[in-house]
Amino acid sequence: MRLFIAEKPSMGLEIAKCLPGPLKRKDGYIVTADGVVTWGFGHVLRQAEPGEYDARYEKWRPEDLPIIPETWKLLVSASCDKQFQTMKRLIEEANEIVHAGDPDREGQLLIDEVLDYVGNEKPVRRVLLQALDEKSIKKAVANLRDNRDFYNLKQSALARARADWLIGMNLSRAYTLAAQRAGHDMTLPVGRVKTPTLALVVRREREISSFQPVDYFTLKAEFQHENGLVTAYWKPREDQPGLDAEDRLTDPEVVRSLTEKLAGGPQPGVITACDTVDKKEPQRLPLSLSSLQVLAGKKYGYDPQTVLDTAQKLYEKKLTTYPRSDCDFLPESQHDDAAVILENLRECGRPDLAAWADKADRSIQSRAWNDKKITAHHAIIPTEVPCRVVALNEGEQNIYCLIAQAYVAQFYPVHRYQQTKVEISYAGEVFTAGGRIVTVMGWKEVYGGETDEKKEEDGDTLPPVKRDDPVEWLRTSAEKKSTRPPVRFTPTTLLAAMKEIHKYVKNPELKKQLKEVSGIGTEATRATIIKELIDRRFLQTEKKKQYLFPAEAAYLLIDALPDELTYPDCTALWEEVLHRMASGEEQLDAFLGQQVQFTTGLCSKAREIAVPLRGDHPCPQCGQGVLQQRRGRRGTFWGCSRYPDCQASYDDADGVPRRPEHPCPRCRQGDLRLRQGKNGPFWGCSRYPACRATYNDRQGQPVIPDGHLPQTGKTGPA
Structure with missing residues (x-):
């Protein structure tokens, strides 16, 4: 008997539908002519709590820390016991097993851990389901792989789970006890990813609170060229008086003097530099979960969890591929599917999607089609299942259209433009202007011409000019501006910060190193972590714009913890180790040894920290408690x-x-x-x-x- 083990019932049913013969539904499994399909409910097994290793750990005491399991213990979740017994019996009866967990790190572990727990020694194959439509499932079942090929992926997932246990269980206890010694009646949850994430919001709020606005001036001049008007901005010299440390012009007297000097009578002006460069922008890549969450947050104000939930529904409706993907690329073999997908989009009922698909050129193969960039999964795209978009609810329509839009853009030309930079010399001062001329709109036609780049400072189109052309000064204007405080995070921008964590690291060498990694957290966990911080009331949300504010407990937690836990450096580097482990470049035992050492050191630090006292009656004897x-x-x-x-x-x-x-x-x-x-x-x-x-x-x-x-x-x- 061949036994398929899916991650959840819905996936099990879809697999069973695509196997030969009639379906016979049983309690916890489905029988087909080509085998039996059963399923879990996510993680059927859970990690043991400290008190389940030793009863003395049920009471939180600093002298017991750190708690380091000699042998890691898994237990059957009470809610899954019946299904586990069904899975166990079917595994014993099978002669071949097909692992049908989600095609990611966590999906690999949750089926493997059940097989290891029951001591399975029978051959195991692996099916990678990128989509749940019939063609995709049948194709995946016809191309099974040996599950041993994914051993390193399982090791990576085990490393993540055990590291999270070591840090979460030990350091939550250590720093909660430290807070309680100072009179705080609360639990301080410490997490490998959620703590530095919370710290980002706390630090941002403190930057806003301590922000002091700085007034500065910009000088803009207009010059007449024979071919038209040129608007340019004043460029200060290196020794220019009146500038602050950021090279902003802050002295109003210098502004007045410059304005009078420039208006002091007719003087010759000349274009001293004129550089035009042909540039191009390749097609925006298809969407990973993070990029979909950020895009939907900016365009529709959706929080990351809502985007994930909606993408999951589209996946279960067989309309889009696997949603928890961290990949922006597509297998080269799937380029041939474009004919069907684009034709479906022409008939989807949405005029915008239909129009984009109608103008798509299937002969174009963008950089997205790259087998070397594909791991267990690929970017999120529409499936070959026809979708009547107008029949979906509003949220599903919006998310589906973002996914489809990014896919269609791969079949438009590269965006091309000419970028010109001009310098003008007048009255001993230098002015600069910039402009761009689009020569081929390309894929940006799908996005209405929008661009990710910062807009040129003047935003005007330059007339045709060349070096040494004369210009005539017309007028100068000075505009007073003020620096603005940093913008508060929203769930969407916080998720983007987790993905691009290198932007929040000051050490230049480490910043460069972290730019190459995948941030902190994973595609599947980032939204959940943010939601948990809100649900546990460490973060509060301002309703209208969803700005995040840290609660009092957030300040207490972040102030109590050492930098190793609140800055993202260690966590981001650990994530990179986990990625290398999935490729076989790192070893589980070595990584966990580092985590044990790290945890032990921070438990010792927790005994020495001074948390601000909370209470009306400080202890007169020790002076350190209440x-x-x-x-x-x-x-x-x-x-x-x-x-x-x-x-x-x-x-x-x-x-x-x-x-x-x-x-x-x-x-x-x-x-x-x-x-x-x-x-x-x-x-x-x-x-x-x-x-x-x-x-x-x-x-x-x-x-x-x-x-x-x-x-x-x-x-x-x-």
């Missing part, structure tokens, strides 16, 4: 938040701690109390027997010897 109201065997009392390191305790007096009138001078943690001994009243420490200090009584007051030295072991009246 007094908190508690219930004991004898009723309510107040104890230090740093217990057991500080064992200070005080009676309750109508909801506030009763401060001792006579602090014990020996231990400095207890207070002296009047007691009755064999020889009469005396004063003893409240911490007896831990502290045995005793003092004589004189008229209801303890007799403390000079120098505050205790009279140990001596009782009786003064």
